Amino acid sequence: MIRIEPRTRAPGLWAAVPPVLAVLATILASTVILNILGVPPLDALHYLYVAPFSSRFNFAEVLLKMAPLLIIAQALAIGFRARIWNIGAEGQLILGAIGGSLLPVAFNDSVNPLMLPAMAAIGMVFGMGWAAIAAWLRTRFNANEILVTLMLNSIALQLLYYLVSGPLRDPYGYNFPQSALFPDVAMLPTLISGTRANSALIVALAATLLAWGLTQRSFVGFRLRVGGLAPGAARYAGFSEHRAIWMALLIGGGAAGLAGVFEVAGPLGQLQRVVTPGYGFAAIIVAFLGGLNPVGILAASFFMAVIYVGGDVAQTAAGVPHTVNLVLQGVLLVTYVAARVFTDYQVTWSQRAKA
Amino acid sequence: MALLELCGITKSFGAVTAAQSLDLSIQPGEIHAILGENGAGKSTLMKIIYGVLQADAGTMSWDGQPLHIENPAQARAYGIGMVFQHFSLFETLTVAENVALSSGVSVARATTHIERSGARFGLEIPAAAKVHALSQGERQRVEIIRALMGDPKLIIMDEPTSVLAPTAIPGFFGIVRDLAAAGCAVLFISHKLSEIRTLCHTATVMRRGQIVATVDPTETSQADLARLMIGRDIPHPKRAVATVSDTPILKVTDVTVADDNPFGTTLKDVSLTVHGGEIVGIAGISGNGQQLLAHVLSGEIPLSPGQGDIVFDGRPVGRHGVAERRAAGLAYVPEDRQAQGSVPELSLTENALLTGHMAGLIQHGLIRRAAATAFSERCIDDMDVRCAGTGAEARSLSGGNLQKFIVGRELALTPRLLIAAQPTWGVDIGAAQAIHQKLVDLRQDGLGVLVISDELDDLLEISDRIHVMFRGQLSASIPRAEAREDVIGALMAGSFAEAVAAS
Numbered sequence: 023m024i025r026i027e028p029r030t031r032a033p034g035l036w037a038a039v040p041p042v043l044a045v046l047a048t049i050l051a052s053t054v055i056l057n058i059l060g061v062p063p064l065d066a067l068h069y070l071y072v073a074p075f076s077s078r079f080n081f082a083e084v085l086l087k088m089a090p091l092l093i094i095a096q097a098l099a100i101g102f103r104a105r106i107w108n109i110g111a112e113g114q115l116i117l118g119a120i121g122g123s124l125l126p127v128a129f130n131d132s133v134n135p136l137m138l139p140a141m142a143a144i145g146m147v148f149g150m151g152w153a154a155i156a157a158w159l160r161t162r163f164n165a166n167e168i169l170v171t172l173m174l175n176s177i178a179l180q181l182l183y184y185l186v187s188g189p190l191r192d193p194y195g196y197n198f199p200q201s202a203l204f205p206d207v208a209m210l211p212t213l214i215s216g217t218r219a220n221s222a223l224i225v226a227l228a229a230t231l232l233a234w235g236l237t238q239r240s241f242v243g244f245r246l247r248v249g250g251l252a253p254g255a256a257r258y259a260g261f262s263e264h265r266a267i268w269m270a271l272l273i274g275g276g277a278a279g280l281a282g283v284f285e286v287a288g289p290l291g292q293l294q295r296v297v298t299p300g301y302g303f304a305a306i307i308v309a310f311l312g313g314l315n316p317v318g319i320l321a322a323s324f325f326m327a328v329i330y331v332g333g334d335v336a337q338t339a340a341g342v343p344h345t346v347n348l349v350l351q352g353v354l355l356v357t358y359v360a361a362r363v364f365t366d367y368q369v370t371w372s373q374r375a376k377a
Numbered sequence: 378m379a380l381l382e383l384c385g386i387t388k389s390f391g392a393v394t395a396a397q398s399l400d401l402s403i404q405p406g407e408i409h410a411i412l413g414e415n416g417a418g419k420s421t422l423m424k425i426i427y428g429v430l431q432a433d434a435g436t437m438s439w440d441g442q443p444l445h446i447e448n449p450a451q452a453r454a455y456g457i458g459m460v461f462q463h464f465s466l467f468e469t470l471t472v473a474e475n476v477a478l479s480s481g482v483s484v485a486r487a488t489t490h491i492e493r494s495g496a497r498f499g500l501e502i503p504a505a506a507k508v509h510a511l512s513q514g515e516r517q518r519v520e521i522i523r524a525l526m527g528d529p530k531l532i533i534m535d536e537p538t539s540v541l542a543p544t545a546i547p548g549f550f551g552i553v554r555d556l557a558a559a560g561c562a563v564l565f566i567s568h569k570l571s572e573i574r575t576l577c578h579t580a581t582v583m584r585r586g587q588i589v590a591t592v593d594p595t596e597t598s599q600a601d602l603a604r605l606m607i608g609r610d611i612p613h614p615k616r617a618v619a620t621v622s623d624t625p626i627l628k629v630t631d632v633t634v635a636d637d638n639p640f641g642t643t644l645k646d647v648s649l650t651v652h653g654g655e656i657v658g659i660a661g662i663s664g665n666g667q668q669l670l671a672h673v674l675s676g677e678i679p680l681s682p683g684q685g686d687i688v689f690d691g692r693p694v695g696r697h698g699v700a701e702r703r704a705a706g707l708a709y710v711p712e713d714r715q716a717q718g719s720v721p722e723l724s725l726t727e728n729a730l731l732t733g734h735m736a737g738l739i740q741h742g743l744i745r746r747a748a749a750t751a752f753s754e755r756c757i758d759d760m761d762v763r764c765a766g767t768g769a770e771a772r773s774l775s776g777g778n779l780q781k782f783i784v785g786r787e788l789a790l791t792p793r794l795l796i797a798a799q800p801t802w803g804v805d806i807g808a809a810q811a812i813h814q815k816l817v818d819l820r821q822d823g824l825g826v827l828v829i830s831d832e833l834d835d836l837l838e839i840s841d842r843i844h845v846m847f848r849g850q851l852s853a854s855i856p857r858a859e860a861r862e863d864v865i866g867a868l869m870a871g872s873f874a875e876a877v878a879a880s
Contacts, residue, residue: 239746241739244730251723254716257677258709259731260699 025370026363039365041311041318044358045325051353052329052346061340069339070332070350080331082217086289088327089222090115090281090298094305095323096226096233097277099314101270103237104246108271110156110171111278112302113178114149118282120185121148123293126208127190127201137207142283149279150272152178157271161264167271175302186295201293210288222284226323229277234316246270278302299330300348307355329354378441380405380562381426381531386435388421395421397586398435403531408553408563410573410594412606413583414805416775419566422583423533426564427459428452458524462535464516468509472502472519480526487526494522498555499548513540513664514549521552532556533564538572542662543833543866550576568606570599582606607806614813614839619821621841622653624691626794626825627674632685634673642666642849644673647685649844649851651794651825656816657854658840659829660865663799666849667829668712671798674827675709676702690793703735708792710784712799712829714776718783721772725764728771729753729786736790756785760811777808784812794825801835813839833865847871 049071056066074084094111101108108114122145125137152174159165183199192202210220237243249256249266256263285297308326312319333347383401387394396418403409413419424430426437428446437444439455446452449459466475477487491504500518508516517540524532534553538546553563553576567573573580573594580594582605590605604610632647644666651657661667672678673687680687680695687695694702703709711717719728726749730738733756738749753767760781764774771779780800787795797816801809816826817839829846830836836843842854845868852873855864 235743239743241730241734241742241744244727244744248720248723248731252716252720254713255718255720255731258675258699258711258717260676260703262698 026367027370029366029368036365037313037315037318040358040361041313041322043361044311044354047357047361048329048350048354051357052350055346055349056336056340056342059340059342059346061336061342065340066336069336071328073335073339074328074331078214079217080335082214082219083331083334084324084327085213085219085223086217086327087301087330088323089220089226090284090301091305091308091326092226092320092323093222093229093281093284094274094278094301095308095312095319096229096316097274098305099309099312099316099319100233100236100243100246101274102309103250103314104266104270105250106267106270107168108153108156108171108274109168109306110153110174110178110302111274111305112298112300113171113175114152114275114278115282115285115298115302116175116178116182117152118145118149118279119286119293119297120182120190120282121145121279122283122286123190123201123204126204126287127293130202130205132205133207135207137205138210138287141208141287142280145283146276146279149277149282150275152279153271153275154268157268160267160271167267171271182293182297183295186293190293192292199295203292204287208287209291210284218289220284220288222281222288225280225284230316230320233319237316242269278305300351304330304351307351307358311354311358326351326354379403379438380407380440381444382438383426384436384438386422386425386432386437388425388430388432394586396425396432399588401581401588403562403564405530405562406557406560407579408557408565408577410577410580411564411566411583412568412570412573412580412602414568414606415777416585416805417583417606418586419583420535421586423459423535423564423566426452427457427533453527453529456527456530458527458529458532460517460520460524460532460534460537462537462539464520466508466516466519469507471505471507472511472522473504475508475519476523476526479523482526490526491522494525497559498525498552500552513662514542514545517541517549518552529561531562531564533566535566536568537565538567538569539831540662540664542870543862544870546572570602570606573602574599584608612810614810614817616817616839617821619654620823621655622823622825625650625652625688626690627651627827628686628688629674630686630688632670632673632680632687634669634678634680634684636666636669642669644669645849647849647851649827649854651827653793653823653825654820655841656820656826656828656839658836658843659827659846659851660833660836660843661831661846661869663831665846667798667831667846669849670846670851671709671712671796671829674796675699675707675711703732703790706793708732708787708790708795710780710787710795710797710800712802714780714783715772719771719779722770724768724770725757725774725782726750726753726767728782729756729767729789731786733786733790752789753786756782756789759789760785760815775805777804780804781808781811784815788815788819792824794827795819796827796829798829799832800828800830801832809835833862833869837862837865845869845873847873 052070053063053066057063074080098108098111122141124144125141155174156167156170159170160167187199190201192200210222213219213221213223245261246266249261249263286293304326308319308322312322329350330347336342337344379402381403383399386396386399388396399422411419425432428448428451473484473488473491476491477484488504495501500522502515502518541549557563565577577594580592581588582590628650630648632644634644636643642665676697676699679698686693689705715721729752730749733752736752738745738752750767762782763778800812819826837860841857843860843865844854845852845865852868
């Protein structure tokens with residue numbers, strides 16, 4: 023008979039074992055998978071894990087993709103620590119992109135330097151509003167936020183399709199489903215000249231600092247953590263569960279909305295039918311891979327960005343399907359969860375009793 | 378020949394030796410007490426006998442044959458039954474269905490068995506009754522009947538009287554004696570000395586995982602048994618005269634609240650007052666609505682209009698939540714210290730913050746870490762908590778030390794009123810004494826103290842007045858001078874509620 027019992031070992035360095043194992047397993051699995059697709063193992067390793075560092079442009083791409091992952095994952099982790107499961111960052115990001123596009127589409131020839139901050143504010147409010155639907159349904163009707171946030175993703179996508187083919191479509195865009203190109207004042211400053219890496223990364227690093235302060239130093243973070251670890255103790259201490267739900271979902275929604283603004287104001291430069299290559303979902307993996315710890319998430323978002331860029335390189339160089347990216351994200355999550363089972367629990371074998 | 382012999386049984390959990398070379402011999406038809414404080418190793422011993430745990434070393438023999446038990450099913454096959462302290466019955470099923478489910482026989486056969494055992498051992502219980510409608514004592518009968526299903530030669534009973542009203546205990550003893558007379562040995566686990574002296578033929582006393590003595594309890598005085606059990610004399614809290622305030626600190630009027638749990642107890646017209654300088658006790662067998670009352674008083678379940686009034690320090694607080702009531706000067710030591718009073722995974726400093734955050738430990742939304750550490754240090758020092766310092770995780774503390782820490786934290790908030798629910802549950806005698814002394818000291822300082830407990834001896838020792846709770850109703854209070862065990866015992870069995878219902 024197999025028995026699975028929780029380990030009583032103090033955490034510490036052991037916390038680093040599951041993510042490291044998951045990363046190693048993903049590197050191994052990716053070579054195998056690409057080999058099945060006809061790419062020799064050494065080439066596969068090169069495309070996925072060396073190429074992203076081999077040129078200034080490629081490395082800048084890593085930094086570009088790291089920014090939204092980092093912003094969203096830090097915010098999601100705050101909620102996850104309180105056991106409030108926002109699976110809807112993808113939809114909240116889309117709403118942020120829509121909200122961020124309103125001003126540059128409406129005032130397409132504006133030169134007002136306040137354009138970008140205003141876009142960021144509107145995008146965050148849109149993302150928060152989308153998450154607020156889930157918070158309201160949960161606190162009012164006890165509707166499960168996992169289901170609600172997940173389903174709102176699909177609605178957000180349809181809303182985006184409608185807007186880019188209708189009200190927000192560029193009237194001079196030959197009927198393509200995309201908005202007008204944004205004016206310069208609506209674009210993020212570049213971080214490394216000649217590349218697409220932009221100042222969203224600075225904001226993401228600031229968000230990391232903020233998340234660290236919130237989780238490690240603030241009373242709000244403490245209350246959220248108690249609510250996640252011991253709901254009974256939170257009720258006993260008078261920490262409101264409704265407030266925790268609202269706070270966790272609004273923080274996640276706001277961060278995802280901001281990441282959405284940074285996509286349209288950064289690499290895209292307009293609102294399109296596709297504003298995110300799955301950042302909202304990948305950020306969930308990043309949050310867990312980073313152990314829900316602000317510093318761990320910093321490292322995890324970097325690795326996830328490397329996979330994104332490596333997958334793109336493999337796609338163009340060896341013609342593998344772009345879904346390889348999704349497969350690798352899946353491998354990363356599954357191996358991480360499996361490794362957690364073995365570090366948090368011990369498996370003991372005992373002879374089946376002859377009853 | 379001995380029915381069951383244990384020789385050199387040893388069991389360790391990590392660095393802790395819970396059982397150290399235990400030798401034990403039980404004769405057929407013997408009522409054998411295992412006596413010891415919490416954590417003395419009583420549960421470990423009985424779990425080894427019942428096959429829940431396996432010993433690291435030592436041998437057991439049954440009727441002279443070597444005995445190897447790997448799981449409870451095997452133990453039952455040998456003829457060893459067990460009555461657990463916490464019942465494992467399905468409340469929505471009938472008695473017969475519960476017995477049938479656990480023993481794998483048809484409901485019809487279970488019904489016959491229930492009727493037969495009922496007639497033979499005075500365990501009358503309607504086989505068709507749903508378990509949720511039964512009292513705690515009746516549920517215990519179901520557990521005993523279930524244990525009797527396999528015609529056991531040995532029944533282990535874990536703290537069986539803890540769920541019974543004092544008046545129900547003589548009847549229960551009769552059942553145990555009948556079982557023994559029929560040749561079934563009974564292993565009776567308890568920490569209540571008087572019961573063991575009345576009932577048992579032999580008493581094995583355990584302390585810190587070892588057997589310290591095997592005595593004839595009828596020949597040994599209660600004080601001697603206590604000394605063997607804790608290794609020294611039991612101290613009593615020192616009470617002095619206290620000044621009782623003129624106006625009550627807490628006044629509860631006609632509180633009627635239904636429990637969320639469909640099988641829970643509803644509070645009916647509960648009224649009580651607590652003045653400064655007095656300890657008011659609420660006695661009663663657990664499960665009669667005490668937990669709901671504690672939640673209603675602490676503010677975890679605020680009152681709605683029409684559910685009654687709670688006035689704290691002259692101000693109505695019935696509709697207020699926990700935070701507002703705490704800000705007004707209410708402190709509360711909850712019954713469940715692992716899941717409510719503390720967060721096991723967090724450090725003591727963080728646990729001090731749980732309710733101590735009101736004591737100036739937060740500034741501009743940030744935690745003042747030095748102040749929080751100093752605060753938790755004070756809780757540790759005040760109550761003499763044994764721990765590895767303020768950074769120790771709450772789960773690393775023993776139950777008694779964690780409870781002392783929680784009491785210390787609530788007192789460090791300098792409350793006007795302290796509510797303590799089951800303050801000495803699972804706490805060793807030393808820690809229980811320290812907590813009692815602290816409660817008595819508070820009363821001397823003019824605070825109001827409300828203690829909810831099912832340990833009647835404890836309440837009689839510290840309370841100025843005692844109410845009794847039965848099926849959600851509260852009796853009038855009995856002053857200390859008139860509160861004798863038999864008086865309170867009758868109330869615990871519901872005599873006042875019947876009087877109310879009859880009038």
